[in-house]
Amino acid sequence: MWRVGTVVALHDETATARTITLEVSDWPGHVAGQHVDVRLTASDGYSAVRSYSIASAPNAEKRVELTVERLPNGEVSPYLTQEVAIGDPLEMRGPIGGWFVWRAQQTEPIQLVAGGSGIVPLMAMIRSRALAGSTAPFRLLYSVREPQAVFYREELQALSDQDHSLGLTYAYTRVAPKDWPRPAGRIDAALIANIAWPSKIVPTCYVCGPTSFVENASRLLTASGNDPEKIRTERFGPTGERQ
Amino acid sequence: MGVISRGFSGRRSAADVKLPPGHYLTTDFPVLSAGPTPHVSLDRWEFVIDDGANVLRRWDWKSFRDLPTETFTVDIHCVTRWSKLGTSWEGVSLDTMLADVKTDASHAMVPSYGDYTTNLPLNDLRNKQAWIAFRFDNKDLAPEHGGPARLLVPHLYLWKSAKWVRGITLMHQDKPGFWESLGYHIYGDPWREQRYSGDE
Numbered sequence: 066m067w068r069v070g071t072v073v074a075l076h077d078e079t080a081t082a083r084t085i086t087l088e089v090s091d092w093p094g095h096v097a098g099q100h101v102d103v104r105l106t107a108s109d110g111y112s113a114v115r116s117y118s119i120a121s122a123p124n125a126e127k128r129v130e131l132t133v134e135r136l137p138n139g140e141v142s143p144y145l146t147q148e149v150a151i152g153d154p155l156e157m158r159g160p161i162g163g164w165f166v167w168r169a170q171q172t173e174p175i176q177l178v179a180g181g182s183g184i185v186p187l188m189a190m191i192r193s194r195a196l197a198g199s200t201a202p203f204r205l206l207y208s209v210r211e212p213q214a215v216f217y218r219e220e221l222q223a224l225s226d227q228d229h230s231l232g233l234t235y236a237y238t239r240v241a242p243k244d245w246p247r248p249a250g251r252i253d254a255a256l257i258a259n260i261a262w263p264s265k266i267v268p269t270c271y272v273c274g275p276t277s278f279v280e281n282a283s284r285l286l287t288a289s290g291n292d293p294e295k296i297r298t299e300r301f302g303p304t305g306e307r308q
Numbered sequence: 309m310g311v312i313s314r315g316f317s318g319r320r321s322a323a324d325v326k327l328p329p330g331h332y333l334t335t336d337f338p339v340l341s342a343g344p345t346p347h348v349s350l351d352r353w354e355f356v357i358d359d360g361a362n363v364l365r366r367w368d369w370k371s372f373r374d375l376p377t378e379t380f381t382v383d384i385h386c387v388t389r390w391s392k393l394g395t396s397w398e399g400v401s402l403d404t405m406l407a408d409v410k411t412d413a414s415h416a417m418v419p420s421y422g423d424y425t426t427n428l429p430l431n432d433l434r435n436k437q438a439w440i441a442f443r444f445d446n447k448d449l450a451p452e453h454g455g456p457a458r459l460l461v462p463h464l465y466l467w468k469s470a471k472w473v474r475g476i477t478l479m480h481q482d483k484p485g486f487w488e489s490l491g492y493h494i495y496g497d498p499w500r501e502q503r504y505s506g507d508e
Contacts, residue, residue, distance in 0.1 A: 066506075069311055106310040111318045114330050116388060140319040140332070154311045161504060163490035164342055276339045280452060283344035293344045293422065300339050 067104060068092070070129065072153045078216040081135045082182060083146040084120060087155060092127045095119055097193035098166035098186045098271070098299075101131065101159035105141055115141040118185040118273075118299075119160065122192035129157075132216060134182040165271065165299045169197035173269055176262050177205040178252075178282045180274020184216050186299065187273055191231065195224055204232040204262055208252050208278065211240035234260045257285045264290030273299040327391050328498035334390040339452050342486065346422040346472050347451055355440065355457070356475035357409060364409050364478075369456070375400045378439065382462040384469070385498040397460060399441030402433045406476075413478035417485060418459055421472040426485035427494070428461065428468060430478065437463055440473060465496040465503070 070087030077083050099119055106112040121130035135146040149155065167175065167190040177187040184207055194203060209215050215235065225233040236256060241249045247256065262268040270291060272282045279300045287293050327333065350369040357365040367375075381396045416433055419425050432438065441460040442449050449455035454471030461468050467487050488494050493502040501507060 067310060104310055105313040105316045105318070107316050107318050108312055111320060112310055112330075113318050113332070114389060144313070144316050148315050150314075153314060155313070156310050161491060164487075276452070280339075280345060287344050293346065296344050298341060298343055300341065 067156045067158050069154050069156055072149055072151050072155060073128070075149070075151060078132055079214055081146070082132055082216060083135075084130055084132045085145060085149060085155070086121075087129045087131070087157070089127055089129055089157070092129060093160075095123055095129070095160035096163075096166045096168055097122060097189040099160035099162045099189075100186070101129070101157045101161065103131070103141065103145070104156040104158070105144055106156070113140050115139075116161070117145075118189070120185045120188050120192075122189060122196045124196065132182070132185045132188075165273070165297050167193065167271065169193060169199050171269070172199075172201050174202045174262050174266055175204070176268040176270040176286070177203065178261075178270065178272040178274075178286070179205065179207045180278030180282065181209060181214065182216070183272075183274030183278070183299070183301070185273075187271060188217055188221075190271065191221070191224060194231075195228070200230060202230045202232075202262075204234070204260070204268075206234050206236060206252065206256070206260060208236040208238060208274070208282075210238050212237065212242050232260070252282060252285065254285055254288065257289050261286070261289065264292075267292070267295065270296040271299075272296060274301075276300045325393065328385050329501045331385060331389050331391045331498070334392055337392060337453065338386070338388070338390060340386065340388060340467075341452075341471065342424060343422060345451050346420075348421045348456055348472055350456060353456055354474065355405075357405065357478070358475065359411065359413065359478045364411075365405065367405075372400065372440075372457075373442075375404055380439065382460070384462050384466050387465040387467055387492065387496070387498075387503050396445060397439065397441045398443035399439035399457070399460060401436065402438040402440065403436060405440065406434060409478075411478050413480055415479040415482045417477045417479055417483060418470045419474055419477065420470050421474050424470060424472070424486050426459075426468050426470045427479075427483055427488055428464070429482070429495075432461060432464065433476070437461065463497075465493075465498050467492065468496050 070089040073088045074086035100116045104114045117131045120132045133145045136142045225231045237249045353369045355367045379398045383393045385391045438461045442457040458471045459473045
């Protein structure tokens with residue numbers, strides 16, 4: 066069933082990523098980590114559909130936020146990040162997915178690992194935790210190309226400052242800020258050993274990002290003693306346009 | 309027709325190929341899995357056909373590789389909307405592996421290393437349309453794509469083609485597998501666009 070949302074706000078997260086806030090009058094509610102299918106239709110009836118993760122926490126206001134990264138040769142993401150205007154209707158289906166989700170009833174420690182725009186569904190989990198007043202201990206390891214590529218930086222900092230059970234670590238793969246303690250590079254075993262939950266406390270891990278990032282991160286988590294069954298992954302490929 | 313998206317024209321495929329509804333072509337091979345990629349060593353790999361109580365057939369890697377193989381070229385369609393045409397594989401037909409299995413079962417559950425499962429009607433595993441594949445593009449199948457061996461049932465969405473397969477459990481009634489319990493369609497025909505539970 067396709068629903069029609071109305072764009073009520075637009076916010077640029079980075080030079081290539083935009084958050085679209087939709088008001089969806091018949092929204093049935095969602096769980097953090099789920100995604101929607103968005104459908105664009107041309108005037109002759111041609112349509113294209115892609116999946117995007119929901120960035121917002123479940124809320125009572127029938128509002129859904131999507132953060133979309135523009136892909137250079139994308140068919141749908143350039144439209145969503147450059148063309149869509151406030152007041153436009155947008156068709157969507159969902160929420161979809163029952164595996165890569167965090168529910169506020171979960172009390173165990175949570176390790177989140179994001180690569181690039183893979184932060185989006187994990188941000189929904191962090192927001193959902195804050196909104197529900199959950200005290201489940203969360204740690205986020207957020208790997209990005211460079212400082213300008215970080216989504217939600219101020220909000221993440223504010224949430225972490227007011228609640229010390231939300232730990233926040235950035236890792237930069239190409240360009241690190243001046244005086245950053247760790248040189249730019251992929252996440253590695255030493256970083257996981259230093260900043261991830263020790264495997265003996267049995268965290269549930271959520272890893273989201275490009276395929277090669279997720280392969281590497283989930284391998285490192287397994288090698289450091291985490292049970293593969295406690296590691297949930299969501300991958301997006303170069304053509305997947307799925308966040 | 310849906311709501312018109314002001315100013316959207318789309319990027320249509322120039323090639324005159326027939327794709328399932330809502331699909332676009334890709335030339336690379338995206339990976340979608342629910343968890344870490346398991347690395348299964350060939351010494352402890354096995355493939356078991358059972359009926360839930362009794363083992364009916366069992367192969368280790370060597371006896372599996374002694375079975376006659378087929379090379380085949382098929383189109384594959386992922387529920388996330390990409391299609392890849394003309395992929396070439398080598399594997400053992402499930403007609404071969406099920407040949408001596410006498411059963412009146414109607415369905416099958418296919419389990420994987422890493423605890424993934426998927427369900428199919430047994431007929432969809434027979435009749436020259438399903439294989440246990442171990443080579444892709446003339447190379448051993450990479451672990452992230454399901455190696456050492458994966459099910460390949462190209463006429464259904466690709467999540468039915470379970471990676472890292474370890475057997476088949478025959479069933480007398482249908483039962484949802486992993487994704488089928490989490491909002492995805494019980495059968496998954498791409499040409500009828502059976503993506504999510506509730507789709508006809």
